[in-house]
Amino acid sequence: MNLKYIEPFIAATIHVLETMAFTQATAGEAYLKDDQTAMGDVSGIIGMTGKESSGTLSVSFTKNSILAIVSNMFGDEITELNNEIKDAVGEITNMISGQARQKLEEMGKSLDAAIPTVITGINHSIKHITTYPIIAVPFSTDNGDFTIEICLEEEGVSLRRKIGRETP
Amino acid sequence: MASEMCVLIVDDFSIMRGIIRRMLLKEFGTNNIFEAEDGITAWQILSSEKIDLVLCDWNMPNMTGLDLLEKVRAHKDFSKVPFIMITAEGKKENVIEATKKGVSGYIIKPFTAKDLRKKLSPIFQTGE
Numbered sequence: 001m002n003l004k005y006i007e008p009f010i011a012a013t014i015h016v017l018e019t020m021a022f023t024q025a026t027a028g029e030a031y032l033k034d035d036q037t038a039m040g041d042v043s044g045i046i047g048m049t050g051k052e053s054s055g056t057l058s059v060s061f062t063k064n065s066i067l068a069i070v071s072n073m074f075g076d077e078i079t080e081l082n083n084e085i086k087d088a089v090g091e092i093t094n095m096i097s098g099q100a101r102q103k104l105e106e107m108g109k110s111l112d113a114a115i116p117t118v119i120t121g122i123n124h125s126i127k128h129i130t131t132y133p134i135i136a137v138p139f140s141t142d143n144g145d146f147t148i149e150i151c152l153e154e155e156g157v158s159l160r161r162k163i164g165r166e167t168p
Numbered sequence: 169m170a171s172e173m174c175v176l177i178v179d180d181f182s183i184m185r186g187i188i189r190r191m192l193l194k195e196f197g198t199n200n201i202f203e204a205e206d207g208i209t210a211w212q213i214l215s216s217e218k219i220d221l222v223l224c225d226w227n228m229p230n231m232t233g234l235d236l237l238e239k240v241r242a243h244k245d246f247s248k249v250p251f252i253m254i255t256a257e258g259k260k261e262n263v264i265e266a267t268k269k270g271v272s273g274y275i276i277k278p279f280t281a282k283d284l285r286k287k288l289s290p291i292f293q294t295g296e
Contacts, residue, residue: 015278019279074183074187075190088183091184098277105261110261113256
């Protein structure tokens with residue numbers, strides 16, 4: 001996976017949250033993630049497939065961040081991780097995937113997406129559908145943090161080298 | 169005509185149906201709305217209610233928005249009903265595919281109330 005393929009996901013994340021939840025999200029530095037433990041309390045995961053590669057996008061929110069985001073989306077304050085929150089996480093994941101895939105298509109990489117799934121719970125696991133490197137990008141908002149993870153087949157070796165980690 | 173229009177919102181995510189419902193109420197004063205979580209339920213509602221406008225997601229379980237569009241356009245009673253895709257699928261090939269199957273308009277998620285108003289105003293003004 002080339003690092004240039006990460007940028008559309010970062011831009012899509014910022015755009016989706018700004019447009020649908022009036023939330024400003026700031027991206028931190030991307031890093032290689034070595035384990036499957038989610039960096040949040042609720043995660044949306046979506047599979048992406050194309051002719052030349054496939055992969056996974058996940059979005060993991062801390063409780064505080066997602067409660068604020070969904071409260072903004074709904075226009076009502078939500079205080080618990082309920083089904084509406086899970087629903088919203090799925091839709092946010094879907095929209096980030098869609099926006100990013102639109103940009104990736106312009107870059108010559110066409111991917112289709114499946115229907116997202118949502119997992120909740122402390123220290124839940126995220127299983128990406130490929131064994132290629134997982135790139136995590138942390139985001140901060142005024143009400144808490146969240147993290148996106150991208151795992152795409154193809155050119156994984158070059159990405160791992162770019163980030164300064166040894167290829168297994 | 170605008171206030172009498174009956175709208176069917178089809179999306180597997182309830183939060184998105186709720187957001188669209190609130191936007192329709194705010195922008196057009198419309199509260200005559202049915203909701204469906206997939207194409208199969210939407211088809212049942214279309215068959216039993218007088219629907220003037222369909223707002224439909226693309227990726228849904230059981231029956232996709234594109235399959236529903238095809239079915240709607242093939243049926244003599246619904247072939248002229250305005251059918252707007254509201255979807256995260258913004259790739260050119262998706263838009264072209266939906267256009268070929270007779271979609272009336274295309275709104276890419278995420279969207280604002282202004283986007284929705286711009287796309288739907290002609291339909292609400294003419295009622296068709």
